[in-house]
Amino acid sequence: RKEVEQDPGPFNVPEGATVAFNCTYSNSASQSFFWYRQDCRKEPKLLMSVYSSGNEDGRFTAQLNRASQYISLLIRDSKLSDSATYLCALDNDMRFGAGTRLTVKP
Amino acid sequence: NAGVTQTPKFHILKIGQSMTLQCTQDMNHNYMYWYRQDPGMGLKLIYYSVGAGITDKGEVPNGYNVSRSTTEDFPLRLELAAPSQTSVYFCASSYGLGITEAFFGQGTRLTVV
Numbered sequence: 001r002k003e004v005e006q007d008p009g010p011f012n013v014p015e016g017a018t019v020a021f022n023c024t025y026s027n028s029a030s031q032s033f034f035w036y037r038q039d040c041r042k043e044p045k046l047l048m049s050v051y052s053s054g055n056e057d058g059r060f061t062a063q064l065n066r067a068s069q070y071i072s073l074l075i076r077d078s079k080l081s082d083s084a085t086y087l088c089a090l091d092n093d094m095r096f097g098a099g100t101r102l103t104v105k106p
Numbered sequence: 107n108a109g110v111t112q113t114p115k116f117h118i119l120k121i122g123q124s125m126t127l128q129c130t131q132d133m134n135h136n137y138m139y140w141y142r143q144d145p146g147m148g149l150k151l152i153y154y155s156v157g158a159g160i161t162d163k164g165e166v167p168n169g170y171n172v173s174r175s176t177t178e179d180f181p182l183r184l185e186l187a188a189p190s191q192t193s194v195y196f197c198a199s200s201y202g203l204g205i206t207e208a209f210f211g212q213g214t215r216l217t218v219v
Binding site for chain 2: 006034042043044045046049087089094095096097098099
């Protein structure tokens with residue numbers, strides 16, 4: 001099992017839709033988790049940190065399930081500007097998942 | 107605020123040549139990282155450093171070397187470039203090892219021909 005695995009995607013959703021991505025991890029000792037957003041041909045930038053059970057920021061909700069060893073990212077009321085690749089990362093040595101590409105269409 | 111600065115932004119290298127990708131940060135971060143990202147793929151950790159004078163291998167270190175003589179700088183050296191090293195290289199830094207946000211440079215697009 002890879003250390004960090006993400007839904008392969010791509011996810012193509014209409015504006016206003018709710019979409020969720022999952023990220024599973026193999027190291028049960030991991031303590032903190034991150035969701036990064038990467039626009040095409042740009043560097044990743046932090047979207048949300050997840051240190052305990054979850055975190056919410058506006059339309060974005062990140063949740064952590066330690067028992068099943070996964071984190072999820074929920075985006076409500078999708079906007080065209082949410083189109084990007086979403087990467088999850090673990091605390092141990094900052095290894096990233098392969099990313100999930102989201103395209104929000106009019 | 108400069109943050110993490112990488113140079114060059116683009117480069118074409120011939121097979122067998124060597125070059126150094128530069129990375130500097132002005133946030134006084136102890137931790138620095140080098141990643142490569144192939145088209146449509148995620149980030150692969152090449153090397154990382156937890157402080158000046160200390161470096162360690164990541165997932166894909168073969169064909170690369172790094173040094174960390176100062177807190178600010180973390181250059182990545184490619185020796186005997188191969189086409190398989192064609193990629194986008196990102197340098198990043200963070201205050202703590204994985205417990206805080208990582209800040210990325212804008213990337214270096216390297217093509218080996």
